[in-house]
Amino acid sequence: MFDMLDNYPLSWPVAALLAVIFLSVKYIRSPTHQLRHIPSVGGSGLISSYFDARRFFREGQQMIQEGYEKYYGTAFKVSTMGRYMVVVSGSDMLEDIRQATDEQLSFREAIAETIQADYMLGKQNRTDPFHIAVVRTPLTRNLGYRFPEIKDEIQEAFGEMIPPTGEWTKTRILSTARQIVCRTSNRLFVGLPLCRDPDYRKLNEQFTGDVMRGAQTINRFPKLLRPIVGRYLTKIPARAQRTIKHIGPIIEERLANEKLYGPEAEDTANDLITWLLEEAKGPQRTTEQISLRVLGINFAAIHTTSMALTNALYDLAAYPQYVEAMREEVEAVISSEGWTKAAMGKMRKVDSFLKESQRLATGGLSVSRKALKDFTFSNGITVPAGTFVAFATHSTHHDDHVYPDADTFDGFRFSEKREGDGEGIKHQMVALSHDYITFGTGRHACPGRFFAVNELKAMLAHILMTYDVKLPENTPRPPNIWFQTTCSPNPYGSLFFRKRA
Numbered sequence: 001m002f003d004m005l006d007n008y009p010l011s012w013p014v015a016a017l018l019a020v021i022f023l024s025v026k027y028i029r030s031p032t033h034q035l036r037h038i039p040s041v042g043g044s045g046l047i048s049s050y051f052d053a054r055r056f057f058r059e060g061q062q063m064i065q066e067g068y069e070k071y072y073g074t075a076f077k078v079s080t081m082g083r084y085m086v087v088v089s090g091s092d093m094l095e096d097i098r099q100a101t102d103e104q105l106s107f108r109e110a111i112a113e114t115i116q117a118d119y120m121l122g123k124q125n126r127t128d129p130f131h132i133a134v135v136r137t138p139l140t141r142n143l144g145y146r147f148p149e150i151k152d153e154i155q156e157a158f159g160e161m162i163p164p165t166g167e168w169t170k171t172r173i174l175s176t177a178r179q180i181v182c183r184t185s186n187r188l189f190v191g192l193p194l195c196r197d198p199d200y201r202k203l204n205e206q207f208t209g210d211v212m213r214g215a216q217t218i219n220r221f222p223k224l225l226r227p228i229v230g231r232y233l234t235k236i237p238a239r240a241q242r243t244i245k246h247i248g249p250i251i252e253e254r255l256a257n258e259k260l261y262g263p264e265a266e267d268t269a270n271d272l273i274t275w276l277l278e279e280a281k282g283p284q285r286t287t288e289q290i291s292l293r294v295l296g297i298n299f300a301a302i303h304t305t306s307m308a309l310t311n312a313l314y315d316l317a318a319y320p321q322y323v324e325a326m327r328e329e330v331e332a333v334i335s336s337e338g339w340t341k342a343a344m345g346k347m348r349k350v351d352s353f354l355k356e357s358q359r360l361a362t363g364g365l366s367v368s369r370k371a372l373k374d375f376t377f378s379n380g381i382t383v384p385a386g387t388f389v390a391f392a393t394h395s396t397h398h399d400d401h402v403y404p405d406a407d408t409f410d411g412f413r414f415s416e417k418r419e420g421d422g423e424g425i426k427h428q429m430v431a432l433s434h435d436y437i438t439f440g441t442g443r444h445a446c447p448g449r450f451f452a453v454n455e456l457k458a459m460l461a462h463i464l465m466t467y468d469v470k471l472p473e474n475t476p477r478p479p480n481i482w483f484q485t486t487c488s489p490n491p492y493g494s495l496f497f498r499k500r501a
């Protein structure tokens with residue numbers, strides 16, 4: 001080849017020129033160049049950004065905090081494995097994200113790349129997300145009607161997992177919470193007896209971990225190979241088949257009944273399968289599609305809610321000064337309302353305690369979006385198409401300018417605010433605001449938050465009425481575990497429970 005070039009006197013300079021042109025175009029198109037107007041936390045050279053991406057694994061939140069303090073109200077970038085992430089802060093920039101259309105800043109494209117969602121739940125889950133409307137409307141509307149069953153499952157699940165006896169019983173709390181949340185949520189989603197089926201429960205308890213590991217495996221391969229890797233090197237296809245094995249017969253029976261008695265025939269189960277079948281049209285109405293939507297909703301619901309419950313229980317044991325006031329509230333409300341959804345709405349102290357617990361424990365970044373077009377924020381900062389943007393949530397929640405004494409756990413911070421005139425609604429846990437981003441913002445804000453909060457309140461109220469809870473002797477609240485910007489309650493922590501004295 002070199003000999004060949006030697007035979008043509010102009011070839012060396014031409015080859016060198018082509019190489020320079022190629023490298024220049026590549027550089028101009030690279031995120032390093034395109035995002036050069038946005039300051040970096042850490043370096044932005046090729047080698048330094050590799051080391052920063054490695055540092056991000058261990059010290060992601062410290063890096064976000066550093067950028068938040070230096071560039072509050074504007075944007076900075078951090079390098080993560082595979083891409084830069086542009087991090088924004090301040091109410092105005094969050095409002096810009098809230099108002100952006102899906103064609104400008106896409107929630108679904110961001111998730112699709114981060115967790116390789118197409119290989120986990122099927123491409124239709126992203127391109128045709130009819131299940132979101134189901135969670136937002138019929139699931140939420142039916143909470144009052146189905147509440148007695150949710151309460152029944154809470155009672156049964158706690159009774160089995162943590163029998164209330166006179167002796168202090170040590171319980172590894174995160175795994176216990178996950179099992180209780182899975183069972184209770186599925187009492188609403190698929191009802192009895194499936195919600196108690198050991199294999200179905202295990203499948204849903206483990207699915208989030210399977211997805212995270214699967215995504216890591218897929219992300220290691222180039223785009224071209226990913227369909228093969230997703231299919232043969234992850235556990236996901238087997239999990240999908242296992243879900244269909246459990247839910248398929250129920251769907252088929254409902255479809256057969258519909259054929260027999262007509263579409264107007266009442267589906268008395270009134271569960272997630274009913275609502276999905278009501279919403280689904282044409283090709284969406286298959287056993288596989290409906291089963292995968294149930295799996296996907298479990299994915300969104302189980303880990304988030306069980307982490308929230310675990311954090312609340314660590315806080316309950318660490319700050320026992322709030323117990324008596326919450327018990328009085330629960331007793332008063334239940335004696336006038338009974339165990340109903342309306343009663344949950346009246347438990348302001350319980351709501352505040354859970355909200356405060358989540359305020360402190362929400363992870364480093366949320367509201368992840370991918371820019372599909374160049375996007376200009378109202379402060380003039382532009383991010384080019386293809387950029388990943390996220391909001392500095394943990395830093396906002398821990399900012400003394402936003403919350404006085406922000407690092408301190410103040411269990412009734414929000415219920416006290418609700419006592420002011422006209423303040424009754426906006427400080428409740430389900431309310432979205434620019435200061436409280438646990439459930440995200442805008443049209444993609446968590447549609448399951450009404451169920452999650454009612455379920456968490458019913459669980460905490462049940463615990464307050466049934467148990468005394470304490471930390472192991474002379475030990476502090478188990479510290480949260482950070483990985484990149486994810487903040488998880490300590491999986492190794494235990495609490496002691498005994499029948500309420």
Ligand code: HEM
Pocket residue numbers: 107129132135297300301302304305308366367368437438439440441442443444445446447448449451452
């Ligand atoms: C404490 C528990 C929960 C937390 C902290 C939580 C948090 C979130 C967050 C932060 C988002 C993204 C919002 C955004 O980027 O703007 C989200 C989306 C979502 N959540 Fe939740 N969630 C919880 C429970 C649930 C439950 C119980 C369900 C289902 C019943 C659920 C279903 C969903 C769905 C389907 C989405 C996607 C929304 C969309 O695609 O537009 N979540 N959640």
